[in-house]
Amino acid sequence: MSTEIEKYQGNLRYAVDIVMCIDATGSMHPVLDLVKNSSLQFHQRLNEVMGRKSKEISQLRLKVIAFRDFGDDPSDAIEQTEFLRLPQQVAEFERFVTGLEAGGGGDIPESGLEALALAINSPWEKGLDRRRHVIVMFTDAPAHPLGTVGVAAQTYPRNIPRTMDDLFEQWGYARSQTAVMEQSAKRLVLFAPEEEPWKESIGEEWDLTLHFPSRAGEGLEEFEMDEIIETIANSL
Amino acid sequence: MAIPPEPARPPERPLSRPGHLTWSAADDGLQALAVWTESRPGHGEDAEPLAAHHRPTGHGLLAVFDGSGGSGAAPGWRAPDGTTYTSAWTGARIARLAAECWFQHIVASGENTSDGNGPGTADSPERLKRWLRTMLDATPTTVRSKITGSMRRVLPTTLAAIRYRTVDEDVRWEAVWAGDSRSYALLPGSGLHALTRDDTHEDDTLAQLRQDPPMTNVICADRDFTLSAHRGAFRAPCVLLSATDGFFGYVHTPAQFECVLLETLGQSGDVAEWAERLRRAIQPATGDDASLSLAALGFEDFGRLRAAFAGRYADIAGGEYLDVPPDDDQEGMRGWQDRTWQAYRDAYEKFMPGVGE
Numbered sequence: 001m002s003t004e005i006e007k008y009q010g011n012l013r014y015a016v017d018i019v020m021c022i023d024a025t026g027s028m029h030p031v032l033d034l035v036k037n038s039s040l041q042f043h044q045r046l047n048e049v050m051g052r053k054s055k056e057i058s059q060l061r062l063k064v065i066a067f068r069d070f071g072d073d074p075s076d077a078i079e080q081t082e083f084l085r086l087p088q089q090v091a092e093f094e095r096f097v098t099g100l101e102a103g104g105g106g107d108i109p110e111s112g113l114e115a116l117a118l119a120i121n122s123p124w125e126k127g128l129d130r131r132r133h134v135i136v137m138f139t140d141a142p143a144h145p146l147g148t149v150g151v152a153a154q155t156y157p158r159n160i161p162r163t164m165d166d167l168f169e170q171w172g173y174a175r176s177q178t179a180v181m182e183q184s185a186k187r188l189v190l191f192a193p194e195e196e197p198w199k200e201s202i203g204e205e206w207d208l209t210l211h212f213p214s215r216a217g218e219g220l221e222e223f224e225m226d227e228i229i230e231t232i233a234n235s236l
Numbered sequence: 237m238a239i240p241p242e243p244a245r246p247p248e249r250p251l252s253r254p255g256h257l258t259w260s261a262a263d264d265g266l267q268a269l270a271v272w273t274e275s276r277p278g279h280g281e282d283a284e285p286l287a288a289h290h291r292p293t294g295h296g297l298l299a300v301f302d303g304s305g306g307s308g309a310a311p312g313w314r315a316p317d318g319t320t321y322t323s324a325w326t327g328a329r330i331a332r333l334a335a336e337c338w339f340q341h342i343v344a345s346g347e348n349t350s351d352g353n354g355p356g357t358a359d360s361p362e363r364l365k366r367w368l369r370t371m372l373d374a375t376p377t378t379v380r381s382k383i384t385g386s387m388r389r390v391l392p393t394t395l396a397a398i399r400y401r402t403v404d405e406d407v408r409w410e411a412v413w414a415g416d417s418r419s420y421a422l423l424p425g426s427g428l429h430a431l432t433r434d435d436t437h438e439d440d441t442l443a444q445l446r447q448d449p450p451m452t453n454v455i456c457a458d459r460d461f462t463l464s465a466h467r468g469a470f471r472a473p474c475v476l477l478s479a480t481d482g483f484f485g486y487v488h489t490p491a492q493f494e495c496v497l498l499e500t501l502g503q504s505g506d507v508a509e510w511a512e513r514l515r516r517a518i519q520p521a522t523g524d525d526a527s528l529s530l531a532a533l534g535f536e537d538f539g540r541l542r543a544a545f546a547g548r549y550a551d552i553a554g555g556e557y558l559d560v561p562p563d564d565d566q567e568g569m570r571g572w573q574d575r576t577w578q579a580y581r582d583a584y585e586k587f588m589p590g591v592g593e
Contacts, residue, residue: 008517010487209385210383
């Protein structure tokens with residue numbers, strides 16, 4: 001009978017886009033090493049965890065946005081890849097990640113909101129069914145308010161919101177007309193300290209958000225990659 | 237009568253095979269079954285489905301509960317043997333206990349309220365919500381979680397229930413739900429009709445299948461939640477059922493859930509076999525835990541129940557619903573899904589509550 005019944009089996013697979021926003025300032029040395037060391041296995045491990053949840057991935061694309069501080073050195077405040085399809089473009093993904101070096105940052109707040117704004121405006125997959133668009137933020141620091149630090153720099157992103165309210169409008173909410181991400185697809189996973197803007201302005205106010213608190217200035221070494229992947233898979 | 241009458245996990249069940257159980261009962265015009273499967277043995281986040289019927293008063297309750305794994309992935313309860321269960325797993329079991337208590341008090345109250353309950357009556361959804369809130373509030377949190385955020389919930393679960401009462405030839409029902417589990421009526425002449433509307437921002441049932449959208453409302457301990465309700469009456473005989481999305485959320489098109497129900501019914505010799513065939517049909521095809529609770533009311537015996545739906549199955553099997561395009565023909569698949577949904581939709585939504593009702 002099971003062969004007969006297979007005709008009923010619909011789409012069990014998910015098209016997953018993940019944008020990893022990685023704080024690449026000095027204090028983040030441990031998590032950068034973690035991401036570097038795990039980059040080769042990342043897609044395999046995500047597939048394994050999804051498989052345990054009876055979910056398959058039909059297409060996995062990864063994009064990395066490394067950020068530092070426009071107030072410290074605008075020239076290297078943002079480094080990013082395009083969406084890379086895994087496993088086909090894993091070498092390119094690896095090359096970028098292994099080339100990242102933790103350094104700089106200046107004062108305590110970093111340019112995490114600029115990275116988040118770039119992530120929200122990524123060219124997400126529109127064509128396949130059961131889409132999931134996930135932004136993962138790794139940082140151990142609060143963020144400068146948008147549009148206040150380094151705005152005059154040549155490298156400052158031109159087409160991103162200049163206020164927190166405008167960024168919220170782009171993230172969107174139920175039946176929002178201004179959202180740039182699909183409500184049914186989007187998720188935000190924060191590995192960030194319990195400080196602003198991460199804890200309340202975003203973690204509690206933005207929908208479809210999970211927040212793992214880290215301790216400011218102490219990196220993210222307490223998070224194992226297994227836990228991070230498990231969290232991403234659960235958010236799908 | 238209440239099924240399952242025993243704890244759902246017999247000690248002899250080997251952990252190496254997928255967990256699944258079925259239950260059934262037949263008694264003088266009532267045939268009931270429940271099916272429960274879990275994709276990870278020992279960790280299924282659907283609670284055991286509930287099917288209860290009180291013969292002297294004609295009251296009955298069908299209910300299913302799907303712990304929400306995404307928002308309730310944090311540890312929720314540590315059992316005495318040291319096993320840790322997720323917040324979603326725990327929430328579904330607590331909701332089941334609350335629903336069972338609600339039904340027992342409906343019967344015990346002796347109120348004849350089936351013609352129009354009010355907020356204070358034993359069978360009202362408000363009273364069920366009070367049971368849920370009381371039990372969720374009383375649940376000790378034995379495991380702390382460091383996860384926060386707007387998506388996180390404590391003890392989150394869906395609930396889809398149909399409380400019904402048989403009065404002469406009438407079956408008066410009220411569907412109560414939170415989340416994306418559903419209740420349905422299966423009628424001999426017209427097939428499957430949804431009685432609930434999912435708590436998601438997407439209202440179209442086919443779009444829900446394609447997108448698997450997030451829920452906008454679930455039962456949970458840490459926030460307020462809504463229990464929606466919708467009522468009506470059918471002439472007996474009829475079939476009522478509640479199911480979690482493991483049953484209806486992994487088919488190609490909404491009509492195929494009815495095909496599964498009727499195909500397995502037509503192949504079965506009694507209600508126990510129907511339950512087992514449903515289980516064997518859904519377990520390899522679904523991508524999730526799955527549970528279903530069903531009562532056939534007013535059919536003299538199983539043979540008459542099966543015969544009553546033979547014509548409907550012939551109609552639906554003769555349609556386009558089983559002509560699934562190949563997997564690699566995405567355009568063909570979408571066109572076929574759109575066509576079959578348009579052909580099926582009006583009847584399917586005939587008894588569905590309106591948007592925002």
